[in-house]
Amino acid sequence: MKAISYSRYGGPEVLAFGEVRDPKVGPDSVLVKVRAASVNPVDWKAREGYLEGLFEAAFPVVPGWDVSGVVVRPGVAVSEFDVGDEVIGYVREDFLSRGTFAEYVAAPLRTLARKPRNLSFEEAAGLPLVGLTAYQVLLKVLQVKRGETVLVHAAAGGVGSIAVQLAVHLGARVIGTASEHNHDFVRGLGGEPVTYGEGLGERVRGLAPEGVDAVFDTVGGDALKVSANLLAPEGRLASIADIDVVNYGGRYYFVRPDAEDLRRLSELAEQGVVSVHVSETFPLERAADAHRLNEQGRTRGKIVVTVDWEPEDT
Structure with missing residues (x-):
């Protein structure tokens, strides 16, 4: 699959667009076809190596923890989601490797909730973290x-x-x-x-x-x-x-994945209690530019990376 990845710590120039291995889907995970992923300060801090004391990096690292997309394959133990369900996720694991700046991500159940129906995929990607x-x-x-x-x-x-x-x-x-x-x-x-x-x-x-x-x-x-x-x-x-x-x-406080909290947030978004302001979007191949903009620290709302999308063959 196509993805953004880096094989060493450094500035935005270490981010490369190209082929990486397709993710494996564990029993309690869901394969999500990514529609959008948002940029957070923690993404470039991880890329720079500032989080090395917290997270082991298994290079090459695909960055990104936020995602919105469509379920294409539930794990064998998953009954909560079906093929075609639209979801959002804060897909953080305890190591750096399998992020969301990619065509697909294998997301553990504890990181996912249904996407708010009133938000676009771009807006929804900016909500989880x-x-x-x-x-x-x-x-x-x-x-x-x-x-x-x-x-x-x-x-x-x-x-x-x-x-x-x-x-x-x-x-x-x-x-x-x-x-x-x-x-x-x-x-x-x-x-x-x-x-x-x-x-x-x-x-x-x-x-x-x-x-x-x-x-x-x-x-x-x-x-x-x-x-x-x-x-x-x-x-x-x-x-x-x-x-x-x-x-x-x-x-x-360091935020943790919590499916129930994320479900509640999705409900609040559908009720109009919370909205997400997307200041700018970038295609996946320009993720380095999205990182650069986020590093300036003057963004109103969220910066989002979008992934070219076509429906899965049935």
Whole structure:
């Protein structure tokens, strides 16, 4: 099959488009014909070798953990999906090798859910990783409740934009950091935008003089120190970007595949609670350009890679 792969760590130039081995489908896996896959910062961090302490790489590595596509063969023990079912997945295993930037991916059942019927394949591909991250942090780590005030950093980004929508759905007031040209976008999600950078603490205090009940950090660095000083008594702090959050009494979180959480996210998308903004799409063979754009860190919503598609022969 055609895929993007890399045989050594490095910059976008190590990504090559060509033939790789077809995936084998285990008993509890599903072979998915890929329609689209989205780019996440973790993809280029893995490509650079930054995750070597967490994930063993079996080269050549096909990158990508997000996918939307169509089931073409369920594993022999699978009864949950049939041929032709449209699915989404956060297809992360505990090693780097069999990613989603390919014509096909063998996805374990624990990584899959049915695709939201109201989303395009491109939009749906942008939901799993960022959606699960936002869902798990807000509901399971921060345990956000109705009436609370939540500060979301990088509120116009992939994770941030979903987090704003979910927190609003939970009944929270949401303050979101964003550059000025993204303020209207954040307002459209239901958040109150503030410009990040110098003076952020004062700007947030102006909106929430008593402090915020929860902070969802997606950027790390100086944002953590500022955030810790903005917490109300009994306030909670979580970061997906900086392990130093523990030094401020918060919790670091790495998203995990969870089929039930993903199913719930799909339902929320169909109910119109969450939507995915796709800022740009690239064909599979231009995945390196998609990585370069994502590395700039200024994307509104999601960057998606699309795969040429033809129906399977029957």
